[in-house]
Amino acid sequence: MGEILDKPCVTLQFSTMNHRKILIPTLSLLFVFLALWTAGSGVEAAANIAPSATPPPPRQRVIVTEPTPGPSPTVTPTPSPTPATQVQTLASLQAKIRGRMLSANVARGRVGIKILSLNSGKVIFENDPEKYFTPASNMKNFTVATAFERLGPNFRFETKAFANALPDSSGTINGDLRIYGGGDVSVSTAFYLGDYYKGVDALVDELVKAGVKKISGSLVGDLSYFSGGEIPETWEWDDLQWYYGAGISALPINDNAVDVKVSPTRSGQPCDVRILPRTSVFTVNNTCTTGGSSSSLSITKSLDRNILTVGGQIPAGATAWQGSIAVTQPADVFLALLKERLIARGIAVGGDTRILPPSVTAPTTQTPIATLQSPPFSVIAAKTMKPSQNMYTETILWTLGEQKRRNGGAAVSGNSSVVGISVVRDFLTKQVGIPRDSVIQYDGSGMSRHDLVTPSAVAALYVYMAKTSKNAQAWRDSLAVGGVDGTLKRRFAGTAVSGNFRGKTGTLDQVSALSGYVRTAGGEELVVSILVNNVLSPGDRISMIDDIVVALANFNGKVDEQ
Template identity: 45%
Template sequence: MMKPFLRSSSFIALLALVYSAFLSSNAYAQTEPRSRVVVTDNLSQPESTPDRVPAKNALPELRTKISMAVSRPSLRKGSIGVKVISLDSGETVYERDADKYFMPASNMKSFTVAAALDKLGPDHRFVTSFYASEPPSNGVLKSDLIIFGRGDPSFSWRFNDGNWLKAFDDLADRLIALGIKRIEGDIVGDGSYYSSEPIPYGWEWDDLQWYYGAEVSALSVNDNVVVMRVSPSTEGLAPSVRFEPTSGLFRVFNTAKTVARGEKKTLKITKRIRDNAFEISGNLPQNDPGFSGPITVSNPPQVFADLLKQRLGLKGIVVSGTARGVDRFDRGEVLNTEELAEILAYPSPPLSIIAENTMKPSQNLYTEMILRSLGEAAGPENSSKASDEKGMAIVSELLAKAGVDPRDVVQYDGSGLSRHNLITPSSSAMLYKYLDTARFSAFWKNSLTIGGVDGTLRRRFKSSEALGNVRGKTGTLDQVSALSGYVTSKAGERFAFSIITNGIPDADSRVSAIDNIVLQIANLEGKTYLETVQAIK
């Protein structure tokens, strides 16, 4: 009677072992799901619905790595804000203090230039008009020649292969082609199109003599700077001072002294605010290279008129009068053109080209001109607001389209040089997300600096996954660095991001932290969302 019991007990034990193994296998399958490939027969089965499966759990990995990057000891006494959005899923994958205010520096340019592309279109051109009281007769123009600017920045070496005079030679040739041989009047540069102050609110006085703090005018000339060269001369005598291009409008007060080789250099150069007067002081040793660099000019319309008058004279056109410059504050109003004859209309390059020459090198003057011209060209008519305020109103319209809370952007200028500007990383990242699919998206992306290739990112991201991949807009001020833009991961996922640091004195620490975050995104091998696996038919 015992043997049947033993056989039954062994069989039951075997069944228990098999069942236990089955449960264990099932439990493993629930904790480690595998991708399923559904094989179907199209003749007998309906089309399969694609499954959603995780290719790799990349989101926690990315968040961990970015959190480590922003926790560096060198950043602890300052502030860093980050917002990263997957353009493929539309989801925010990382954020830190993304809704707090930060000083954006040149990240402000993104808002200004994007608003212009959106409102005016990438093919828009700014036209500079040449007016006279009457058309020329028998080769003689019997009136002043008025050059009325509307914000074309291309009368510059930057648009003319580095040649500071080419734009003015071209203008002279066009006037000659009209048959003009003599002008019985003045050459008048007119910047009255803008009603804003030439120095934006919040710009600091010690920025104003350097190229990034150039005066803003509707009629600009060579980025509103001139190259000054100060070189040592004979010991005991004043150093030599030269300007390129030359102009009789520039006055130099030179009390500096050339000293013996090896002595300490104490050379100091100061430009008077709103005046083309330059003070040179201190000592310059004989073996010293001296100084060579761009210095801003005041009254750009007058400098424009003076250079044009020079080039006309060299090409044989006699001008009986002088070179003058006027703006809105001189006239009291914009130039009234109703009773004037337009003898020449000179269009700028398309806005898309101007945008590239603005964003990639981070050109402050061009951005301020774009903001004001945008306000005058597309802002409300008969408005008492200044040109820049009208432009800012159009920026606000773009923010609404992008779904950005208008309180997230506090704008005082177009370029970001004002220390009063404030934005949130969220506002910038959301703007870039919106612009990714805007109708002018290709032109927008072409305007951005590319990592390791051009513009302000040309020296960054070399020999990395971000080389030629990341593109965006940088920002730099004292204690401020920023980068907003686009980057694609190794897995092919596209991201929009904004990273802004404030209150960190060491520039290398700021930039290193920003670049580290971008590289974490670029090196990501998995995706941050569930991929669709298509059924095999």
């Protein structure tokens, strides 16, 4: 995403030099004084001459000589006083924010702002704080904060293996091995330094510990933990083929996406198309050729099937295209990789892989064989919030729903997402005190264009999580740090905001958002929420937001004393 920088306003500053003190005999001093006085009178007179008058000829420079002096006494110069730093006023800060908000390049859009003191709650600045705005990924704030409070920072997702009986004396599972998914998103390259297989290998390790040496039947995926369609109903179709539009599964694998690389070969020859990790789940239709002087590469994935069509052309010697494509029915990839890794460890699998149909209920009498646990939720929250991972957030929302259903909420109707949204709403209204109609939620991540929030609601959540929540530090640790990591890594470099801001970004077409905590130069911590809608240029939106946050960080006054 490019940024458009405003033209800088250059201010020229001039300074005067202090006169040096020179000790001269009295007579010489008088002579110099008279000479300088006469010269000074000429300068002042020249300044008063009318423009049409002929200026007088310049006076000759007067050089004063004196007898060869004896040793001069040492003179200690008088130090120049250090100019006092001007303390900014709250009114000047507010004027600066308002001026930036009204800039011509964002004037046709809508800007919602809420800035307040975390200590006192005093409102520093606000604009349309109670109006609805599309939040984009600022919606993740509400989902993840609720999970901290309802699931807890130590909650762990689980993937379990079941069979009709424990392994026999030879280590054989007689029959199928059922893999019951619990939405563990940590079975992913994001948690294993980019390795496609180590997440699945962790489950293989648990099976080996359980004494499994052979599986006579098939690997059966059980996805019954979640209910509802793989894709949230209000997502837009043109997002769904890319990694950020990946669907939800009880058996997620590598962020429910595959990496694709398309490279040119020799002129006139087909392009080279590779999918990682290698899997038989994907079918590739490759009509791309190498040649021409410009690229016309096209990549299309069927929305409901793992069929990838690669067309167009790439010039010979051009840089390869690389991207990540969403996977339909990720559990198929999970099971395929699991079978491959079991065999690599010497564990034979007699059957194939398949998904248990939703209409079929697994036997309740089966024996648990092994369990793979995720890292604590606090770790997953940071992997969700900092890079703004959509699929993780949706999985967290669905987990909120299913945990409620399984812990005293059996009477609640609706699929996993619907129940999860009700859990978020209950937390926001009863614990945070946010008005029920100030957050309109259709998904967990903010990919839905139907989501609506107010700047006041976002700010209130941040105040609650910092001052009331027992998970305040874990919450802060999950947020991106300005100029350091996540979606803020390339913003605020070289400013007072770098390393000083923690918060959450948000981006959709014509939408940018930023909410979080920033400490002023005066030592006070502020809560800020800025939501920008209907501004076409991402650079215009982001530069305005960043300018305001930098102004807050540079403020050296005291907001709570004015």
